[in-house]
Amino acid sequence: MPLVLYNTLTRRKEPFQPVREGKVGMYVCGVTVYDKSHLGHAKSAINFDLIVRYLRYRGYEVNHVTNFTDVDDKIIQRAKELSIDPLALSKSMIDDYFRSMDTLKVGRATKYPKATETIDDIVGMVKGLVDKGMAYESNGSVYFSVRKAEDYGKLSGQTLDQMVAGARVDPSEDKRDPMDFAVWKAAKPGEVAWGSPWGKGRPGWHIECSAMCLKHIGETVDIHGGGTDLIFPHHENEILQSEALTGKQFARYWMHNGMLTIDEEKMSKSLKNFFLIDEVLAMYSPQVIRFFVLNANYRHPLEYNSSSLEDSKRALETLQNSYDETKAYLGRARGEDDAEQMCSDARSRFMEKMDDDFNSRDAVAVMYDLSREVNRLRAEGRLSRKGAENVIGLFDEFNGLFDVLVSEGQRNIVSEGVADLDGEGLESLLAKEELPDADVDMLVRARQDARKRKDFAAADRIRDALAARGIDIQDTRDGAVWKRK
RNA sequence: GCCGGGGUGACAGAGAGGCCAUGUGGCGGACUGCAGAUCCGCAGACAGGAGUUCAAAUCUCCUUCCCGGCCCCA
Structure with missing residues (x-):
């Protein structure tokens, strides 16, 4: 039974087939570290972490790369407001990110490259684009020439002419076409900057991801992920510049996680409707937060409101109780049923759901079925000690992916x-x-x-x-x- | 305006032609001194309108509403 995943590029579910058998190169766009992370970032990280964990569970060797954009306009501006060094600001926000994600039990990526550590590769890439005539220098900045790219809009379905028609593009810059985007930005006096053939400057936003993919994974990545809000223009532009340079397909599968919403609106800094991970962790356990996120399809928007975590907490208790009670039952097991069939059925149904584009919501439903069945066997005194061990083992196996149950510290x-x-x-x-x-x-x-x-x-x-x-x-x-x- | 994705029971959320989602909450029963947990059962839904089909929440068309993207964003 093949693993199937939804590919934004083709807008349908496709069987997963990596470039190299058994190995997965996966790149997930990380955060721009100008502020502390909020619950929406947690959703994204938890969603992709589950995908990585499940791919490994399925036997794939996964090279998971997630970047930090640690220099950009917002970081520079925020640092100015705080009168601190921009790189010190991004450094401290990266520390905060790791602290939050570790608490939330988000597995660490294989690598966390930073834009500032990839400057040489970025400059090399920009140079390559200029040499190929795909990009041009203008007043110390370098722009990618969108009109020269073939199949613009491959991922987002946008055409250039549509874009220009309704766009709020800034025509005042030194671009030849309003849709051209910067791959290298000239520094203003006093800004952090690196040397380049075009003078002092820093990378454009999109180029760093292309450079990091190339450096840490290769010309073609198997899975490229990020939030749906990145589809256009970020991911579109990554494709353009990467494919212009290498002539190879940039990413085989594009996976995008749905936004966390409040009152049906995206949680974001600009709307001021966000909750910091720290704030939420002060009220609810990491397991409850994970359960809230994983009890839904990663692809769809997830509605957050004042009662959602309370609901999740209550719902999760049912599973935790079943797990704890089964452990407590070990010492007083009486019964004949080893639950072998029950466990293997549950495992195959679980995998069937996860194989279907990581449908964690349905996989959770399988856990509820398992819990109800084992509760009944226990209550009727039909479960053997071996059976209890089997069920606990299966809960542990599922929990190795979901990490929503507490295995220690809560004893009955x-x-x-x-x-x-x-x-x-x-x-x-x-x-x-x-x-x-x-x-x-x-x-x-x-x-x-x-x-x-x-x-x-x-x-x-x-x-x-x-x-x-x-x-x-x-x-x-x-x-x-x-x-x- | 354009490009995407959606509108499912009180709520959260799966499903994508025929069969049950699941959970919280509600109701009834079992167990119980009570409570809780647990088990058994019940109620309740597919935005609206046409069409395709033996059969549609699922396919097609139209209407309508919502969200995301088009400066930055997970």
Whole structure:
């Protein structure tokens, strides 16, 4: 069964066939680091990280490159406002990006090249374009000549004449055609700049990605990704300049993630409707945020509102409970069912969904099915210890891709036996601020005793006291199970 | 204006010709001292209008509304 993915270039799903068997060169456009990252950037990173993880799960060797645009107009302007060095600003924002993404469990790319570290390659590329007559120098800047390019609009479906008609292009520059774009920008006095055959300057935005693809992956990348907002003009221009230079197809598959929206509008800095990753992490766990993102198709816009993470949190609890309960069940397994068939069915359905353009939403639905089935087997006492191990193993396997379940730190503890505690001991435990596990265990047992005596007031008092410290008790057929929330 | 993508139950969101999405929430039942968790069941949907087809949420056409892009942007 082949892996199929949606290719923006052809606007349809296609079987995935990399240039070199078993190997994938993947380039994903990264961020321009002039400010801290927001939830929309997190969506993009999580979406593409899942794609990388799944490709590896499928056995591909993936070379994943994501860049940092660490010098551009916005960075220079912001640095000026803050009276700091622009490269110091971008450096600190890159640190922030890594901090956020690490917390969100976004896997690291193979390489994170920066524009400022690729200047030589960029200059070489610009030179090559000028030599070929595809680009021209004008007042220290170099522009790509769009009229000379064949098949303009390959990716976006735009034609040049349409563009010029409705465009808000700036005609005041030194361009021969208003649609020409800068591949090298002449520096204004005092700006950060690098030497070049055309004088001091810095790279145009689009050229750095072309140069990095060429340098770190090759003339043809298998998968080129980014947000839908980059399709035009960024990716269109990357294709033009790269193919003009190499004569080879630049990217086989173009994948674009849908925007995160608020009130159906794109989350963005300019609309001031964004939430920083840090702000959201202060309220919700990385797992909840990941689940929110992965519980939807990467390609479509995803609506964020005040309740969306709360909903995700609740929905995820169902899966986490099933996982935790199955682990807790290991110690008291009774039953015959090894769940072999159930697990292999679930795995193949899961892969079938992921093979279909990384349909994580449907893959999540498979996890819910698995969880319901295992819950039933446990409740009916039909699951064997081996069966529980199989299911836990499968949850772990899925979680290796999604990373939405917490495997440690959230233990379910069954408390059995009678509490060795007198009234005074009980009161002193109830008064404690911090309760180590042994104390919790003692209180849970005391509550069990009280329930047996039908002293429900005392039992509820203990439950309330534990709840106030974030400890949750559940009475089950097999005794009381508690966990820290 | 032009180029893309969409409008699915209370909400979030899959699906792309025939079969169930799924989750949260709601309702009913089981279990329970209560609660929670869990299980079983129920309700509720495909923007509007034509057409193609034995069969359409899924294909075609029209209308309408929304979003993204056309300066920067994941």
